[in-house]
Amino acid sequence: MxxxxxxxxxxxxxxGAGSLIIALQLPKAARAQSGAAQAFRPAxxxxxxPNAFIRVAADDSVTVLVKHIEFGQGPFTGLxxxxxxxxxxxxxxxxxxxxxxxxxLYANLAFGVQGTGGSTAIANxxxxxxxxxxxxxxxxxxxxxxxxxxxxxxITIEKGILKHASGxxxxxxxxxxxAAKLSAPADAPLKQPSQFKLIGKEGAxxxxxxxxxxxxxxxxxxxxxxxxxxxxxxxRAPRFGGKVASFDAxxxxxxxxxxxxxxxxxxxxxxxxxxxxALKGREALKVTWDESEAEKRGSAELVAEYRALARTPxxxxxxxxxxxxxxxxxxxxxxxxxxxxxxxxxxxEPLDGYLEWNAQGAIARFGSQFQxxxxxxxxxxxxxxxxxxxxxxxxAGGSFGRRAQVSQHLAAELAxxxxxxxxxxxxxxxxxxxxxxxxxxxxxxxxxxxxxxxKDGKITAWTNSIVGQSFILGTFFEPMIxxxxxxxxxxxxxxxxxxxxxxxxxxxxxxxxxVPTLWWRSVGHTHTAYAVECFMDELLQAAGQDPVAGRxxxxxxxxxxxxxxxxxxxxxxxxxxxxxxGRARGVAVAExxxxxxxxxxxxxxxxxxxxxxxxxWCAIDxxxxxxxxxxxxxxxxxxxxxxxxALYGELTLDKGKPIQTNFDSYRSLRIHEMPEVEVAIxxxxxxxxxxxxxxxxxxxxxxxxxxxxxxxxRPRQLPMVGGMV
Numbered sequence: 001m002x003x004x005x006x007x008x009x010x011x012x013x014x015x016g017a018g019s020l021i022i023a024l025q026l027p028k029a030a031r032a033q034s035g036a037a038q039a040f041r042p043a044x045x046x047x048x049x050p051n052a053f054i055r056v057a058a059d060d061s062v063t064v065l066v067k068h069i070e071f072g073q074g075p076f077t078g079l080x081x082x083x084x085x086x087x088x089x090x091x092x093x094x095x096x097x098x099x100x101x102x103x104x105l106y107a108n109l110a111f112g113v114q115g116t117g118g119s120t121a122i123a124n125x126x127x128x129x130x131x132x133x134x135x136x137x138x139x140x141x142x143x144x145x146x147x148x149x150x151x152x153x154x155i156t157i158e159k160g161i162l163k164h165a166s167g168x169x170x171x172x173x174x175x176x177x178x179a180a181k182l183s184a185p186a187d188a189p190l191k192q193p194s195q196f197k198l199i200g201k202e203g204a205x206x207x208x209x210x211x212x213x214x215x216x217x218x219x220x221x222x223x224x225x226x227x228x229x230x231x232x233x234x235x236r237a238p239r240f241g242g243k244v245a246s247f248d249a250x251x252x253x254x255x256x257x258x259x260x261x262x263x264x265x266x267x268x269x270x271x272x273x274x275x276x277x278a279l280k281g282r283e284a285l286k287v288t289w290d291e292s293e294a295e296k297r298g299s300a301e302l303v304a305e306y307r308a309l310a311r312t313p314x315x316x317x318x319x320x321x322x323x324x325x326x327x328x329x330x331x332x333x334x335x336x337x338x339x340x341x342x343x344x345x346x347x348x349e350p351l352d353g354y355l356e357w358n359a360q361g362a363i364a365r366f367g368s369q370f371q372x373x374x375x376x377x378x379x380x381x382x383x384x385x386x387x388x389x390x391x392x393x394x395x396a397g398g399s400f401g402r403r404a405q406v407s408q409h410l411a412a413e414l415a416x417x418x419x420x421x422x423x424x425x426x427x428x429x430x431x432x433x434x435x436x437x438x439x440x441x442x443x444x445x446x447x448x449x450x451x452x453x454x455k456d457g458k459i460t461a462w463t464n465s466i467v468g469q470s471f472i473l474g475t476f477f478e479p480m481i482x483x484x485x486x487x488x489x490x491x492x493x494x495x496x497x498x499x500x501x502x503x504x505x506x507x508x509x510x511x512x513x514x515v516p517t518l519w520w521r522s523v524g525h526t527h528t529a530y531a532v533e534c535f536m537d538e539l540l541q542a543a544g545q546d547p548v549a550g551r552x553x554x555x556x557x558x559x560x561x562x563x564x565x566x567x568x569x570x571x572x573x574x575x576x577x578x579x580x581x582g583r584a585r586g587v588a589v590a591e592x593x594x595x596x597x598x599x600x601x602x603x604x605x606x607x608x609x610x611x612x613x614x615x616x617w618c619a620i621d622x623x624x625x626x627x628x629x630x631x632x633x634x635x636x637x638x639x640x641x642x643x644x645x646a647l648y649g650e651l652t653l654d655k656g657k658p659i660q661t662n663f664d665s666y667r668s669l670r671i672h673e674m675p676e677v678e679v680a681i682x683x684x685x686x687x688x689x690x691x692x693x694x695x696x697x698x699x700x701x702x703x704x705x706x707x708x709x710x711x712x713x714r715p716r717q718l719p720m721v722g723g724m725v
Contacts (some may be wrong), residue, residue, distance in 0.1 A: 009264050027491060047182035053132040054141070060173035064129070065099040067106035067114060069369050070209060071347075071396035071403070072637075073692040074630040075121040077208045079129050082206070083625055085198045086133035086191060086554070087140075090160035090203050093172070095320055101371035107590050111480070112702075115517070117371035119593035119690020122626055126688050134188035134632065142170055157701045184543065193624070193685065200625050207630070209395070221352040221366045221394045222430070225588030229354075229426040232417045233278045233435070235287055236267040239294035239656040240440055241514045244268060244287060251284040262420035266409070269417050275430060278368040295514025296656040302445055302513065303339055306467040310337070310449035314465055314507035315486055318495030319548050321503030330453035334542055338450070339717040340468075340527040342651040343443035343520055344666060349397025352438040353414040361388035365398025369403035373476065374411035381415035383486035387526065398581050398643070400521040402441065406438035406475045407516070409441075417420055431718055437666055438658040442651050443520030444469040445513075447648040448494070449480040449533040449644075457543045459554070461503040464531065470510045471517045489519060493528035493697070498561050498591060498652060499536065499554035515653065522640060522696040525592040530646075530704070533588040534714050537705040547587040547705065558591070563682060564598040565589050567619035571680050572600045586706030588698035594689030595622040599639070599698040601675070603706035610721050611712075613675040613703055615641060620679065620694065623686035631691045632679045638695025639677055644669030646700035667722070 055063040064083050064285040064357040084094050099106045101291075107116045109124040137157065144162045145152040147170075156163050167343035178347075178417035198204045212218040237243065247268050248260035257277025262269050268287055272278035296307075327333055353366035355378070362382055368374050371391055379389040394662045396403060403410070404645045414429045421427060433438065446468035453461040472478055481488055487510060488495075520526055540550035549567045555562040573584070579585050582604050589598040600617045618635050624630055648667035652659045660666040700718070717723055 048091045056176045063095040067099045068116040083133040087137045089159035092600045098393035113372035119692045138188045143175040163182040176219035224354045226426045230271040231278045232429045234267045240246045241294040242289045242291045246288045246292040248286040252281040255281040299653045306447035310465040314509040317491045317506045317508045319505040321506040323503040326503045336450045338531045339449040340446040341715045345400040347398030351431040355418045358423040363390045365392045368393045377408040377411040378415045400536040401519040421448045440516035441518040444517040446527045450535045463505045465507045467509040489524045492524040498558045522693040525697040528698045529590040533701035560596045564596045564619040568598040572617040578652045582707035584706045586702040588701035590697040592694045593693040601702035616680045621682040623688045635695040636653045642696035642699040
């Protein structure tokens with residue numbers, strides 16, 4: 001396809017022969033759907049009412065247009081389950097594909113822009129997509145009733161087949177064309193939970209994208225190939241903040257297959273007829289860098305500065321009582337300092353993107369996590385009206401926050417590469433693993449300084465001073481996330497405890513460092529849960545209390561968190577931290593993204609001195625469990641992800657330069673190191689909440705607390721193994 005072939009109307013994106021389009025209208029982009037389904041219009045009609053989510057085709061397929069990117073966390077399956085449930089469709093009918101970039105139609109109701117993050121996909125679409133599906137069901141029944149000349153109330157649907165007692169029956173596709181001509185009901189009724197056949201049922205559905213991925217049929221950005229397409233790699237400054245002073249492309253242009261070399265805003269782009277010549281051309285490129293404004297501090301220097309800053313007054317993120325006064329007169333004060341390194345996201349698929357453009361318009365294809373801002377970025381750089389730019393979201397091989405870019409740097413670099421080479425020449429930009437690991441946008445480095453007082457077996461005071469970078473302040477996202485100059489992603493999970501401690505104070509310092517940072521899977525909870533749960537365990541141990549019973553005694557205001565802790569204790573047959581046979585058990589709990597998770601880890605120490613995690617028990621309360629199998633997989637994956645980084649993960653800077661460049665130096669959890677995991681999903685009637693991230697925060701502190709019970713000391717500086725700072 002060329003840009004000449006791009007048709008930029010919503011009609012062309014959603015239309016299909018014999019298709020039925022279901023649409024809903026949102027009163028406001030960021031407000032939860034509460035209005036009724038507005039209208040049905042046949043495919044190809046001149047007007048579509050906003051929020052089209054479902055397409056019923058003549059071939060009997062039911063396609064869900066998913067506004068959230070699918071990069072492994074399961075929205076394709078989850079939202080298709082909701083549609084199949086309300087329509088009583090057969091799972092074999094169900095399809096899912098990414099919705100086009102259109103904020104008016106596909107805004108994330110939690111953000112007000114089209115985008116995925118914060119474990120919001122199922123949570124914000126739960127009612128919205130069910131209403132769309134329920135409306136589709138009602139109109140299909142109406143169409144069948146008219147065709148059969150029977151009352152609509154006498155028609156039932158079972159696994160995608162409409163039936164009448166007279167013996168008449170037919171499939172959805174037979175009535176799609178007729179249904180498209182009917183008016184939608186004002187408010188189609190939703191099923192009651194007692195009627196669910198798919199939602200919350202173990203093994204009821206299979207991953208809708210699993211088979212194609214297993215067969216290699218699923219298409220990712222890296223798979224794109226087009227006539228005359230150029231592959232592009234970019235030489236970027238070795239230190240963050242460095243700029244191109246000059247470059248010599250003579251040797252690069254001698255490499256067979258290299259077509260051109262251009263300077264762009266982020267470095268020097270090498271264009272070639274394939275990946276190999278692009279890489280060889282970049283190796284031959286000579287660049288002189290201006291590092292006068294580059295960040296030259298290393299990790300050790302930053303940690304020392306953070307530690308000093310943590311001992312000075314910061315901005316108050318949360319407080320009640322007078323913790324400082326209690327600590328000043330306390331007989332026993334316990335102090336702990338926790339250091340968290342920079343962490344890379346390191347998804348299996350590094351950043352990449354495809355773009356082609358001409359005077360008539362442009363089309364971009366890549367794993368876009370924030371379609372609205374990336375669409376706008378491309379249009380601005382190419383100097384095109386937004387309506388002439390089409391963005392197609394591709395499947396992506398993971399993200400963990402890497403694609404949720406505040407700076408929109410991937411979209412910007414892709415557009416700059418295309419603009420520099422000129423129109424009518426498709427480009428595919430590829431970041432290598434080394435590019436990604438040394439290119440920044442890490443989980444920020446943080447230091448927590450904790451102080452607590454214990455008296456008569458009780459915790460009487462608690463303070464926490466947090467030091468780290470904010471990637472929100474001063475950006476487009478500040479008004480949505482920050483308040484009074486405080487970035488909540490820095491201290492979420494620490495500014496208010498789930499435990500009843502009479503005197504409490506949490507302070508925060510936002511530092512200025514030239515290292516680009518970004519949210520990382522579970523965002524602030526990735527470090528706050530570790531600091532809070534390790535320190536709570538240390539205080540309980542000092543108070544002579546059991547880790548489970550002591551926590552439960554302080555959870556009077558958190559019944560759901562107490563519920564998962566009780567459940568995981570029962571699941572693991574908890575009798576105390578000593579597991580026998582040289583093993584110990586550690587406990588940790590965390591609420592994040594509206595979900596409640598408790599974990600118990602059974603740990604020993606190997607002959608090499610490294611922790612060995614044998615088993616993890618996990619309980620989660622995430623409201624209505626739409627897909628139990630997906631939830632269990634996300635807990636297992638989150639535990640493996642979090643454990644690997646707690647044990648080994650670290651991105652170290654030496655005079656401003658990243659040391660780790662690939663998986664040989666950026667250590668990940670290996671398959672034989674993955675513990676056995678047992679997951680309990682708490683039955684709940686509450687609205688669904690997130691599962692993509694909440695499995696991560698508790699695992700690190702659970703392991704640390706087990707190590708403390710083995711006499712190893714609670715690791716206060718991560719990673720637990722082989723830290724370089």
